[in-house]
Amino acid sequence: MPAADELAARQRVRRLRQFPRYPPAKSCITLPAMLDRVAMHQSRLRLPGLGTDGKGVALGSRGLVLLASLERLVAFLSLYTSCQSLADVLATLRIEVVKSKMGTREVVLSFAAEGSERMDRIAEMARVALGYTFTGSSRHFVQYRDIQAPFGYDVPEVMAADGDYVLYHNSFSQVYHRERDLDLRGLLLRLHLVQDPAFGRDPGPCLLVAEEGMGPAIVQYLIRSRVEARVGIAQWPPLSALDDAPVQRYLFEVPALPPRMLPLFQQTPGVTALRVVSPGIAIQLGYRHPITLQSCPVFPPQGLVLFFGDQHEPLVLDTMPTLGSVSAFARVEFHGGTGMQALSGQQLNVPTTKVPIRLLPSIEPWSQVQATFIPTADYPTFRHMLYRLDTLTLKTASIAFTPHGAFLLNPKGIDTTPIGYFLRELRPRVFLAAGYDIVPAIDSDVLFQALGAPSNHHVFLLPQVPAIGVPNQAFVPLPKAMIEGQSWAPVNTLPIEPALTMPIPQVVFDNPPR
Amino acid sequence: MGTNITPHAWLERIAKPLILGGPLYPFDPIGPSHAPSLAQQIASVASPTDISSMTVARVRHARHLYPVDTLPDISVEEWLMTIAIHDVLRATDPHLQSVFSPGRAVNILDGALAILAQVPAPKHTLEALARHATFASVFAMQRQDIAVSWWCGSRLYAGRKPPDRLLAWPEVRRVRSEILQQNLQSMMTGSETLKAHHADAWQALLVRTPLTDLMNVTRPLPPFRWTPTTVAMLSGPGRDIAMRALRWQSDPQTYSTCYASFVRLGDSAPAIVKTALEELFAWNNPANQRT
Numbered sequence: 140m141p142a143a144d145e146l147a148a149r150q151r152v153r154r155l156r157q158f159p160r161y162p163p164a165k166s167c168i169t170l171p172a173m174l175d176r177v178a179m180h181q182s183r184l185r186l187p188g189l190g191t192d193g194k195g196v197a198l199g200s201r202g203l204v205l206l207a208s209l210e211r212l213v214a215f216l217s218l219y220t221s222c223q224s225l226a227d228v229l230a231t232l233r234i235e236v237v238k239s240k241m242g243t244r245e246v247v248l249s250f251a252a253e254g255s256e257r258m259d260r261i262a263e264m265a266r267v268a269l270g271y272t273f274t275g276s277s278r279h280f281v282q283y284r285d286i287q288a289p290f291g292y293d294v295p296e297v298m299a300a301d302g303d304y305v306l307y308h309n310s311f312s313q314v315y316h317r318e319r320d321l322d323l324r325g326l327l328l329r330l331h332l333v334q335d336p337a338f339g340r341d342p343g344p345c346l347l348v349a350e351e352g353m354g355p356a357i358v359q360y361l362i363r364s365r366v367e368a369r370v371g372i373a374q375w376p377p378l379s380a381l382d383d384a385p386v387q388r389y390l391f392e393v394p395a396l397p398p399r400m401l402p403l404f405q406q407t408p409g410v411t412a413l414r415v416v417s418p419g420i421a422i423q424l425g426y427r428h429p430i431t432l433q434s435c436p437v438f439p440p441q442g443l444v445l446f447f448g449d450q451h452e453p454l455v456l457d458t459m460p461t462l463g464s465v466s467a468f469a470r471v472e473f474h475g476g477t478g479m480q481a482l483s484g485q486q487l488n489v490p491t492t493k494v495p496i497r498l499l500p501s502i503e504p505w506s507q508v509q510a511t512f513i514p515t516a517d518y519p520t521f522r523h524m525l526y527r528l529d530t531l532t533l534k535t536a537s538i539a540f541t542p543h544g545a546f547l548l549n550p551k552g553i554d555t556t557p558i559g560y561f562l563r564e565l566r567p568r569v570f571l572a573a574g575y576d577i578v579p580a581i582d583s584d585v586l587f588q589a590l591g592a593p594s595n596h597h598v599f600l601l602p603q604v605p606a607i608g609v610p611n612q613a614f615v616p617l618p619k620a621m622i623e624g625q626s627w628a629p630v631n632t633l634p635i636e637p638a639l640t641m642p643i644p645q646v647v648f649d650n651p652p653r
Numbered sequence: 654m655g656t657n658i659t660p661h662a663w664l665e666r667i668a669k670p671l672i673l674g675g676p677l678y679p680f681d682p683i684g685p686s687h688a689p690s691l692a693q694q695i696a697s698v699a700s701p702t703d704i705s706s707m708t709v710a711r712v713r714h715a716r717h718l719y720p721v722d723t724l725p726d727i728s729v730e731e732w733l734m735t736i737a738i739h740d741v742l743r744a745t746d747p748h749l750q751s752v753f754s755p756g757r758a759v760n761i762l763d764g765a766l767a768i769l770a771q772v773p774a775p776k777h778t779l780e781a782l783a784r785h786a787t788f789a790s791v792f793a794m795q796r797q798d799i800a801v802s803w804w805c806g807s808r809l810y811a812g813r814k815p816p817d818r819l820l821a822w823p824e825v826r827r828v829r830s831e832i833l834q835q836n837l838q839s840m841m842t843g844s845e846t847l848k849a850h851h852a853d854a855w856q857a858l859l860v861r862t863p864l865t866d867l868m869n870v871t872r873p874l875p876p877f878r879w880t881p882t883t884v885a886m887l888s889g890p891g892r893d894i895a896m897r898a899l900r901w902q903s904d905p906q907t908y909s910t911c912y913a914s915f916v917r918l919g920d921s922a923p924a925i926v927k928t929a930l931e932e933l934f935a936w937n938n939p940a941n942q943r944t
Binding site: 642643644645646647648649650651 | 665666670671673674675676677678679742745746748790791793794795796797811812813814840
């Protein structure tokens with residue numbers, strides 16, 4: 140869970156503690172107390188299985204939280220997991236739906252009490268979720284301590300009842316019969332994700348699930364973009380009985396997906412981007428699970444659980460598919476096999492006449508300046524400049540990011556972006572630093588041949604640096620690359636139609652209609 | 654004149670119709686003794702949801718005169734004026750006047766004047782604009798009367814719906830009903846004294862919202878006259894807004910009405926009014942504008 144969410148949850152708990160939903164018991168209407176307060180140093184208690192711990196607090200072997208509905212249970216779990224892990228209570232945790240004699244169904248969450256510190260913590264959470272906390276042993280549970288009774292409560296008389304749970308509270312005593320068990324894992328899988336545009340915007344490990352047809356294209360895209368990733372094929376049984384073959388999807392594990400690729404993978408049909416929140420659990424970007432899954436170790440780490448948005452059912456894989464580096468799928472090329480013999484040692488001794496190409500400053504006026512190289516140090520200035528660019532530039536410019544810096548192309552001229560080192564176009568896809576000439580003064584076509592006539596690369600010649608080739612596919616429209624995703628939240632609108640239609644006030648002496 | 658009116662009921666039945674339009678259902682007369690506490694209560698309890706829809710309409714009215722986007726909330730003084738308007742409207746109910754209490758309507762109108770006496774004139778232009786925004790629709794107010802006649806009699810239902818039994822068997826009983834729209838002037842029926850009291854009450858209200866006064870120069874009731882507050886608007890920093898209020902009206906009688914009122918002032922007529930009238934005349938007749 141992001142730190143901001145955790146902070147917000149803690150603040151909410153603190154606020155509710157300061158301003159409890161119910162007034163303190165002193166100001167309540169005084170009801171006949173049904174429970175006895177345990178006094179300091181009291182050792183004999185009436186409720187079977189109830190004893191006192193080292194601090195003198197009445198405590199049984201188990202704790203119990205009574206919640207009115209499943210929604211309250213989800214709220215309780217959400218609050219609890221936002222602050223701490225469920226791991227310490229998970230081994231003894233039981234969630235049951237119980238039924239009272241009056242026919243009402245409620246949810247009981249029981250666990251090993253272990254100590255008053257844990258019980259205090261859980262009681263606070265339960266109070267926020269409008270639940271009641273009890274302590275006791277096998278069947279009989281009495282209200283856990285609160286501000287009125289710092290050492291807890293004891294019953295004046297044990298009730299003779301045959302229910303599975305007999306709960307004694309200061310305001311009620313109730314007998315419950317167990318109806319069914321609730322599986323926490325099943326509950327987590329059944330909860331729909333909620334929209335959260337901000338989720339996944341921070342850098343972190345991602346999973347990409349791609350349709351079969353999209354897989355190879357994504358592999359090549361990741362290789363071209365120098366993004367480290369692992370790829371595998373995930374299979375699961377068909378979702379419909381009408382399908383014979385199992386469902387097969389490409390699964391990519393990307394340890395650090397560049398932020399510029401997030402919108403692409405979020406918007407491309409057939410690809411779903413998910414954020415790994417803990418080992419074996421991933422949630423679709425743009426959505427959030429109501430409960431903090433990192434704090435619920437109910438899914439085996441060797442498996443994989445994928446939570447999708449749009450009310451799709453989550454996907455549970457028992458084992459993680461085998462993954463391999465995407466570089467293994469890179470295109471391979473073989474030598475032409477012309478049959479020419481290797482050079483002999485005698486030939487090697489012939490002094491070579493070939494010279495490297497050099498760049499020398501020139502006083503010739505600049506022309507065809509259609510690109511610029513922006514070093515990484517100039518990125519902050521470039522970001523400021525983006526706000527001042529005109530519509531035409533934003534429409535026509537494209538940019539590619541490399542480890543050296545960014546290359547910005549604009550066929551309409553680069554003069555609107557006065558930043559970086561300008562480059563002029565010698566011939567299509569070959570650019571030379573403005574203010575420089577090539578020596579020897581060869582023709583641009585000869586230069587192109589000397590560069591290996593790359594058909595799928597743009598080549599940039601900069602002084603003091605070897606020629607840089609950037610794949611054509613690395614150039615993306617400038618707005619798409621630079622504008623980050625914007626967060627938004629729906630608000631309730633007020634109807635203004637009455638104000639705009641403005642009927643004439645009409646005096647009526649009749650009584651208004653009910 | 655006691656009252657158990659809740660702020661919410663006041664907003665729904667009086668304030669919203671007054672500002673947003675629609676049917677306005679008056680309560681029993683409030684009176685000057687209960688008005689301050691009720692105004693305080695409404696000002697403090699009114700929920701933001703109720704206020705927001707009225708604020709949209711108020712800003713819309715205010716923007717006829719000045720490009721503001723926000724206005725101060727409706728003040729206690731404005732709520733007092735709302736209560737006074739309510740009592741004046743209530744006084745027009747013919748049911749109030751009976752043989753046993755012939756002067757009841759006059760008492761209510763006097764009470765409304767007493768309520769308005771607690772409201773000072775606006776202290777600055779923004780307050781005048783806010784008051785106008787609240788009461789801009791007042792002079793458009795109407796009442797629908799239904800005159801019903803049948804084979805042996807007739808009756809006028811002022812602001813009320815005639816009972817169904819009276820309209821039953823229309824052919825057999827030769828029932829005819831006629832709808833009469835009454836404006837602020839024709840709402841009040843009765844003696845001339847009563848009508849004079851009625852006009853005085855509206856005049857007292859207009860003194861406290863001078864921009865509404867200037868925006869409704871050709872209203873049927875009360876006749877326009879230059880008051881200290883309207884002259885103060887023309888001579889202070891709100892002059893442009895006041896002139897805009899005068900120019901806003903498309904009625905050709907606006908200038909002549911203002912001029913007639915100016916002439917009645919005689920020697921005591923302020924020069925600032927004369928300048929304003931010249932400007933208004935030039936505005937209405939561009940050919941006569943001085944070069």
